[in-house]
Amino acid sequence: xxxxxxxxxxxxxxxxxxxxxxxxxxxxxxxxxxxxxxxxxxxxxxxxxxxxxxxxxxxxxxxxxxxxxxxxxxxxxxxxxxxxxxxxxxxxxxxxxxxxxxxxxxxxxxxxx
Amino acid sequence: xxxxxxxxxxxxxxxxxxxxxxxxxxxxxxxxxxxxxxxxxxxxxxxxxxxxxxxxxxxxxxxxxxxxxxxxxxxxxxxxxxxxxxxxxxxxxxxxxxxxxxxxxxxxxxxxxxxx
Numbered sequence: 274x275x276x277x278x279x280x281x282x283x284x285x286x287x288x289x290x291x292x293x294x295x296x297x298x299x300x301x302x303x304x305x306x307x308x309x310x311x312x313x314x315x316x317x318x319x320x321x322x323x324x325x326x327x328x329x330x331x332x333x334x335x336x337x338x339x340x341x342x343x344x345x346x347x348x349x350x351x352x353x354x355x356x357x358x359x360x361x362x363x364x365x366x367x368x369x370x371x372x373x374x375x376x377x378x379x380x381x382x383x384x385x386x
Numbered sequence: 387x388x389x390x391x392x393x394x395x396x397x398x399x400x401x402x403x404x405x406x407x408x409x410x411x412x413x414x415x416x417x418x419x420x421x422x423x424x425x426x427x428x429x430x431x432x433x434x435x436x437x438x439x440x441x442x443x444x445x446x447x448x449x450x451x452x453x454x455x456x457x458x459x460x461x462x463x464x465x466x467x468x469x470x471x472x473x474x475x476x477x478x479x480x481x482x483x484x485x486x487x488x489x490x491x492x493x494x495x496x497x498x499x500x501x502x
Binding site for chain 2: 282307309315316317318319322363372373374376377378379
């Protein structure tokens with residue numbers, strides 16, 4: 274069965290410092306992996322996606338994620354946090370050929386001035 | 387503008403009073419889905435539809451119904467709402483044939499439902 278685990282429910286960083294949001298997945302087959310962001314009282318916006326092409330995926334707003342099959346991880350990073358990055362982030366797995374999506378429980382990112 | 391719309395955005399109702407939350411997309415997507423979001427649980431899939439007249443259960447379908455009579459619309463029906471269905475609901479769509487946005491879902495703005 275597929276599953277996704279976001280290892281931190283809350284992360285706090287200072288503005289200008291690096292961001293690391295951790296995600297581990299479990300999938301029997303080749304997964305598609307996504308990171309979505311949800312700003313307060315807003316819908317979900319796609320940050321980036323991995324679909325078996327390059328293992329280092331670049332997304333919007335300076336975010337990137339690296340797919341590591343050996344570690345079953347898809348961690349989200351950003352070199353320098355901005356106040357506008359404060360939001361909730363969701364890691365999502367979708368198995369090729371299915372119509373089901375599994376969301377992680379989310380990581381709330383707080384950016385301190 | 388390509389988008390997924392939901393109505394209403396906010397709804398307060400009472401236990402047992404039937405309600406419908408509408409979802410519409412203008413991207414000619416075949417696939418549509420409903421999720422509920424609860425604190426600490428992320429988003430959980432309620433129902434999804436692969437095409438017109440084809441629907442299937444997600445992970446938490448109990449207490450919900452859906453119908454897909456037209457490609458653009460996918461309403462969520464609560465025949466007899468209960469307080470444990472108080473949640474934030476999202477509709478999403480995607481076109482599985484579009485390789486440029488492979489597997490990407492587009493989400494609506496959400497509907498916040500409170501059942502008293």
